[in-house]
Each structure stands twice: as C-alpha cells, then as structure tokens.
Amino acid sequence: xxxxxxxxxxxxxxxxxxxxxxxxxxxxxxxxxxQWAVAGRGFGVVxxxxxxxxxxxxxxxxxxxxxxxxxxxxxxxxxxxxxPLAYAISFFILPPIWEIGRKxxxxxxPDFFQLRYGDKRLSALVALIGVIFIIPYLQLQLVGxxxxxxxxxxxxxxxAPAMVGASILVAGFVLLSGVRxxxxxxxxxDFLLLxxxxxxAFAIPHIYFGGFGPMFAQLAHAKPSHLVMPGATTNLGHSWxxxxxxxxxxxxFMWPQSFGASFTARNSDILRRNAIVLPIYNIxxxxxxxxxxxxxxxxxxxxxxxxxxxxVVRKTFPPWFLGxxxxxxxxxxMVPASIQILTAATLLAKNLIRPVxxxxxxxxxxxxxxxxxxxxxxxAAVISAVFSHTTLVSLLLLGYSGVTQFLPxxxxxxxxxxxxxxxxxxxxxxxxxxVAIMGLSGHDPFVGVNAGFIALCCNCVxxxxxxxxxxxxxxxxxxxxxTSSKKAALAAK
Numbered sequence: 116x117x118x119x120x121x122x123x124x125x126x127x128x129x130x131x132x133x134x135x136x137x138x139x140x141x142x143x144x145x146x147x148x149x150q151w152a153v154a155g156r157g158f159g160v161v162x163x164x165x166x167x168x169x170x171x172x173x174x175x176x177x178x179x180x181x182x183x184x185x186x187x188x189x190x191x192x193x194x195x196x197x198x199p200l201a202y203a204i205s206f207f208i209l210p211p212i213w214e215i216g217r218k219x220x221x222x223x224x225p226d227f228f229q230l231r232y233g234d235k236r237l238s239a240l241v242a243l244i245g246v247i248f249i250i251p252y253l254q255l256q257l258v259g260x261x262x263x264x265x266x267x268x269x270x271x272x273x274x275a276p277a278m279v280g281a282s283i284l285v286a287g288f289v290l291l292s293g294v295r296x297x298x299x300x301x302x303x304x305d306f307l308l309l310x311x312x313x314x315x316a317f318a319i320p321h322i323y324f325g326g327f328g329p330m331f332a333q334l335a336h337a338k339p340s341h342l343v344m345p346g347a348t349t350n351l352g353h354s355w356x357x358x359x360x361x362x363x364x365x366x367x368f369m370w371p372q373s374f375g376a377s378f379t380a381r382n383s384d385i386l387r388r389n390a391i392v393l394p395i396y397n398i399x400x401x402x403x404x405x406x407x408x409x410x411x412x413x414x415x416x417x418x419x420x421x422x423x424x425x426x427v428v429r430k431t432f433p434p435w436f437l438g439x440x441x442x443x444x445x446x447x448x449m450v451p452a453s454i455q456i457l458t459a460a461t462l463l464a465k466n467l468i469r470p471v472x473x474x475x476x477x478x479x480x481x482x483x484x485x486x487x488x489x490x491x492x493x494x495a496a497v498i499s500a501v502f503s504h505t506t507l508v509s510l511l512l513l514g515y516s517g518v519t520q521f522l523p524x525x526x527x528x529x530x531x532x533x534x535x536x537x538x539x540x541x542x543x544x545x546x547x548x549x550v551a552i553m554g555l556s557g558h559d560p561f562v563g564v565n566a567g568f569i570a571l572c573c574n575c576v577x578x579x580x581x582x583x584x585x586x587x588x589x590x591x592x593x594x595x596x597x598t599s600s601k602k603a604a605l606a607a608k
Contacts, residue, residue, distance in 0.1 A: 125438025174259025184407025188346025366519025516567025
C-alpha cells in the first residue's frame with residue numbers, strides 16, 4: 116500500500132466517524148425549521164461553545180494562519196489580535212440579541228432587521244448580502260479540503276475533484292442533520308484540532324532546529340523582514356493591521372451563521388460565559404504561526420503558502436500521521452462549511468424567497484425550500500473554489516468586508532431608538548458599494564487602510580446622518596439591561 120493510500124484511508128475513516136456522529140445526532144429529532152436552524156433553542160454552555168468554536172476555528176485557522184505566516188510574515192499577526200476583542204464585544208451584544216430572539220421567535224439575522232425596522236425590502240437585502248458574502252467563507256473551506264486531499268494523496272488526487280466530492284458529503288450532512296449535527300461533529304473536530312496544533316507546533320521546531328529559540332534565530336537571520344511589518348508585502352503595514360483588527364473584531368458576530376448560532380442557546384447567561392471561555396481556543400493560532408515560520412525554512416519556495424503546514428508534516432512524519440492531521444483538517448472544513456450552507460439556505464428560503472416571491476409559504480414549506488437551495492449554494496461555492504486562486508485569509512477578509520456592514524443596523528437598532536429604517540438601508544447600500552468599488556478596482560488596501568473598514572466608516576456616517584434628517588422608527592426593542600439572566604432562563608424553559 117502506497118503512502119498516499121495510507122494517509123487517505125485514515126482521513127476517510129476520521130471523516131466517516133465524524134459524519135456518522137452528526138447523522139446520528141440529527142436522526143433523533145424531527146428536522147422542522149426550528150430544529151434544523153436553531154436546534155430548538157436548547158443548547159447549554161458546552162454545545163454553544165462547540166458550535167461557535169466550530170464556526171470560528173476553521174480551515175482558515177488550520178491552513179490559512181500558517182499559510183500567511185509562511186507567505187506574508189508580520190501582517191498575519193492581525194489574526195491573533197482581533198478575536199479576543201470580538202469576544203469582549205459579544206459579551207454585550209449577544210445576550211440582548213438572544214433575549215429578543217426568544218421573545219419574538221427569531222431564527223435568522225434578517226428576522227432581526229425585519230422586526231426592528233419593519234421593512235421587507237431591508238430584510239431581503241440583508242439576506243441577499245449575507246448569502247453573497249457567505250460564499251467566499253464557504254469557498255475557503257472547500258479549497259482547504261482540496262488542499263488536504265491533494266497533499267495527503269502525494270499529489271495523486273487533484274484538489275478540484277476532491278472539492279466536488281467533499282461538497283456532496285457536506286451537502287448531504289446538512290440536509291439530514293441541521294445545526295444539531297454540526298455541534299456533535301465539533302466534539303471530534305475540536306479534539307483533533309487541538310491535538311494537531313499542540314503536537315506539530317512543538318515537534319517540528321525541535322526536530323529541525325532544536326527548539327523555538329534556535330528556529331526564530333535562524334529565521335531572523337535568513338528572513339529578517341518576515342518578523343516585522345509589513346513582512347513580505349509592500350502595502351500591509353501598521354495602518355492596514357489596525358484597520359483589519361477593528362474590521363474583523365466588529366464584524367466577528369455579524370456573520371449570519373454566528374448571529375444565528377446565538378439563538379441556539381438555552382439562556383443569555385450561556386452566551387456571556389461563552390464570551391469568557393472562547394479566548395482559550397485562541398492558543399491554536401500562534402501555534403499555527405510557528406508551523407508556518409518553520410515551514411518557510413524547511414520547505415522554502417512553495418507556490419502557495421496555504422500548502423505549508425501539510426507539506427512540512429508530509430516531509431517530517433510517516434503517512435499514517437499525515438492522515439491524522441489531514442483528518443483533523445478535513446473536519447475543521449466540514450463543520451463550518453455545514454453551518455454556512457445551512458445558514459445561507461435558510462436566509463434564501465425564509466427571508467428572500469418567502470417574503471418576495473411566495474409570501475403564503477408556511478414554516479414546513481420554508482424548510483423544504485431551504486433544503487432544496489442547499490444544492491444551489493453548494494454548487495456556487497464549488498464553482499468559485501475551483502476557479503479561484505485567492506489565498507484562504509484573503510477570502511476571509513473579503514467576507515468580513517461585506518458582513519461587517521450589518522453592524523450599524525444591529526448595534527444602533529439595539530441601543531438607539533431614533534435610528535431610521537431609511538438610514539440603515541442607505542448606510543448598508545453605501546457600505547457594500549464602497550467595498551465593491553474598491554475591491555473591483557484593486558484599491559484594497561486604500562492608502563494603507565483596509566477597504567472594508569473605510570466602507571464601514573462611510574456606512575456609519577450615512578446611517579446617523581439620514582436618521583437625523585429623516586427620523587422614523589416603526590419599532591424599538593426594550594433592551595433592559597436589568598433583565599435578569601435567571602428570568603430569561605426560566606422563560607426559556
């Protein structure tokens with residue numbers, strides 16, 4: 116048996132075990148829209164933590180972080196900075212969002228906009244933008260799966276057929292298991308990811324250099340610019356770093372799947388505890404940077420930095436261990452890909468097709484349509500993945516530039532009674548237009564600043580200005596900070 120066959124058999128076994136766990140979790144419940152999308156709002160601390168960690172620590176963590184450390188150097192450090200800041204923000208905004216979701220039976224992010232602003236056109240626009248910018252994030256996962264299969268098979272299997280096969284498995288998984296199945300697979304995925312990160316980050320520097328100190332000393336001698344800003348780039352300096360950290364932290368829980376995941380919690384206290392413990396998981400990122408820096412010295416000259424982690428593992432360890440690492444990476448792609456497909460399908464069916472095309476649909480029919488659109492969304496992501504050559508982190512930043520434009524509508528909608536529907540609509544259109552113009556014209560970053568952050572600033576100015584000139588607020592939430600978590604927990608029961 117060849118080395119590639121050994122590695123691929125182990126990867127298939129790990130993916131098979133993970134898939135069976137997810138299918139089993141989903142088979143024990145009737146998958147109506149409430150169960151499929153928000154798991155009946157019954158998750159406790161552990162499952163909310165696993166679900167959110169599964170969405171957050173993905174192929175981008177496993178391959179993208181090491182890939183940018185390999186190819187970009189210093190600018191990759193922004194990845195460490197924004198997550199703890201995002202968790203601090205979530206401590207204050209997710210609990211009131213959960214309370215509103217429980218009280219008004221919200222299931223998606225556009226539901227929030229529809230309730231707060233009373234405009235079907237705005238909620239439909241939010242749904243459309245959400246789907247459009249989920250696609251790059253989903254594409255990221257599929258590209259990661261393709262890389263894993265390509266490297267683990269010792270280049271015998273090209274990434275394109277691997278991505279197609281993986282997408283079929285992920286689509287089937289989503290159709291049968293819903294969000295509950297995703298949370299169960301996260302148990303296996305998180306264990307393997309932590310094991311892989313800890314082991315290879317310590318083992319590779321010691322095998323090749325005798326420790327971290329000698330490795331960084333050699334790196335500083337061979338590639339001194341790689342450890343400072345702007346690293347191996349010319350335009351990703353300190354302004355880009357600061358603006359990217361702010362953009363990503365502010366937009367972290369504006370992703371439709373992360374926003375919707377907050378509705379799965381049993382009570383709002385769970386989300387507060389989750390904000391406190393999630394930063395522990397951030398230890399995996401610097402470990403991935405170490406592997407990327409080591410790979411720069413051990414396997415220099417790779418055409419794609421995203422290949423660095425698996426290439427150095429393949430060079431260093433036996434095929435069976437490559438299979439374990441590849442299996443861990445495959446699950447880190449499958450879990451977020453599943454929740455992203457599920458979320459995008461729900462947005463299309465519930466918040467775009469029903470209000471605009473078929474307003475008479477009931478929830479059962481919406482669930483059927485959502486499951487049908489899974490095929491459409493998966494196909495779009497596969498086509499994008501096959502023909503795109505963008506790095507994994509660049510895909511992530513593209514997605515953030517879009518979804519962060521929801522922030523003014525959410526935060527001002529929670530805490531400012533005078534924010535106007537017209538202001539939020541105008542601000543959202545302005546932000547997306549700025550992102551599109553700068554991105555398509557090749558001006559990202561613009562004068563050293565992340566274009567998505569510039570778009571967010573324009574968005575905020577427009578929302579506030581229009582709301583002052585044309586005040587209108589059809590509905591405002593009574594977000595009372597004094598509402599006790601104990602009362603919320605009793606109500607949830």
